[in-house]
Amino acid sequence: MSERTILVWFRNDLRIHDNEILLEAVRKADKVLPVYCFDPYYFQKNASGSPKTGSIRARFLLESVADLRKNLRSLQSDLIIRIGNPAEVLPQLALEYGVNEVYHHREVAHEETDVSEQVETALWKIKLNLKHFIGHTLYHKEDLPFPIKDIPDSFSIFRKKTERESAVRPVLDTPDVINTPTINDAGELPTLVQLGLEQPVDDARSRTRFIGGETNGLYRLDQYFSEDIQPNAGKSTRSASKLSPWLSLGCLSMRQVYWAAKSHHSDALVLELLWRDYFRFMFKKHGTKYFNAGDSAVENDAPGDGLFEKWKCGNTGVPFVDASIHKLNATGYISNFSRQMVASYLVNDLEVDWRRGAAYFEEKLIDYSPASNWGNWAYVAGIGRNARDDRYFNTGKNLNELDIKGDFITRWLPSTPAGQSPLAQTV
Structure with missing residues (x-):
């Protein structure tokens, strides 16, 4: 019997912990092929000449992808990096490495879902399936107390009913090792210049320089809960978590942050996560509205x-x-x-x-x-x-x-x- 190979297409889930598509691929396949694709669409310029993705944001992304590759290599795997349209790159890699199926996390915004549909169509032409997973929200869609079409437009009602009638799932395991096919050309991480951007100059007034990647995200999460608690109007409170950069690229898992917040009784941080869920479900409900x-x-x-x-x-x-x-x-x-x-x-x-x-x-x-x-x-x-x-x-x-x-x-x-x-x- 031939070996089964699953291609894991990383997008906004740049981590190895609590990552369902990675863990499921490890369990279901003999070989796992991790891939990240820098899509030129997101680095194009608009009519006024401004880039869709600015240099500071792009630098954080590059750091995050580099850290993902480092962490995958620590599990005896690697990350294939390519620059190009995913609908062209992924089928080519699938044919080259004898892939049986492609996994990815489903998105909700129209630009991202359009890319998924293009990839799905291209893979279907070579008789491969693109399997969708739900992994960007705190509450799993199937655990909500209402179908997506009936989600309340009021955040207050959404919050109360969800917290009362739903539960956040536990954090998934991290693979101990990932068996990967022999990779002929893993590809180099692009430079900002290759993406059409200039190197940003850090402002001397900035007290914090956010560095992308799961490693730094987990460090920030631990640092946040080790900070001294400041008194505020008779209450004990922490400063803003500043975890959103790592949450946005999926360097941090929503569920891991949630369970850390619950263990430290941080209601403010849980509220941040709930707002992220709310807006994501609103996009799912209303589409391009x-x-x-x-x-x-x-x-x-x-x-x-x-x-x-x-x-x-x-x-x-x-x-x-x-x-x-x-x-x-x-x-x-x-x-x-x-x-x-x-x-x-x-x-x-x-x-x-x-x-x-x-x-x-x-x-x-x-x-x-x-x-x-x-x-x-x-x-x-x-x-x-x-x-x-x-x-x-x-x-x-x-x-x-x-x-x-x-x-x-x-x-x-x-x-x-x-x-x-x-x-x-x-x-």
Whole structure:
């Protein structure tokens, strides 16, 4: 009997722990062929000449793929790396290595699902099956207390019913060893130049440099729970987890973070995970609605209009908005509260189409994920918002949450008249 070989197509699941497609392939096949493909589509430039994926975000991705290869090699395996259209690359590799089936994790955003459909069609032509797995959410779809089409649009209702009637599954095992076919050409990790990008220059004001990969993600998770707990209005609290960059690329497992949070009684972190689930299920339920609905474009919002240019360059004259955008451009990361503030200002004050801001965040954010990014922007624009959920997105809340002493604020904050708060323009 001939050996069975399964190709594991890594996308946004760049880890070896709690990875269902990897573990299932190891259990079902004699040989496992791990593959990652850098799709040129995600590095193309838009009509204005800006890249779909910016250099800081791309560097984090390259670091994550490199770490995945290192971790696979520690299990006596390897990672084949290619640059090209997956619908062309994967069938070629499947034929070269005598693959019997291809595994991958299902996505929900239309660009990613389109790629999956193209791959599925191409594989079908050579009589191979693309098997879909569900592995990006905290709660498995089959464990929800309602079918996808009936998921409540209100986050509050979704949260209460899910937490009351569903359970998060345990973390899966990590393979001890992975048997891989003899690889003739594993391929080299591309450079940023090969992807059409420039090397980013790290800003001296940034206190944190996010480094991609499962190894650093697990380190950050452990570091977060070892940090000193700070008192806050009579309660004990930790700073923001800053785990989203590793969660977005699947360097960290949602379930592993959840069980770590539960063991440390971190309700705030569990809430973060629930919001990620909510937006992902909303994408599954509504499809392209988030992209097409709520067109808030106005007459002065033309491609060459200065309002959006001032916003994305941090030249609006509003101190906190400008400082947040400068930090985003320099580091690829700002807090969730800052994101809500700058998004609300673009949509509600400047009256610029929210989709332009969402596309800009797609380029810049190192923790970009389609559902969370476009879902958040749609929420700010009022699409699908429930009044009971506004407390999470209220941009006028708690001015003491605004960091007026941070390096980016003090660098870009203009002088203000005596006795007037420099943040007066933000509310």
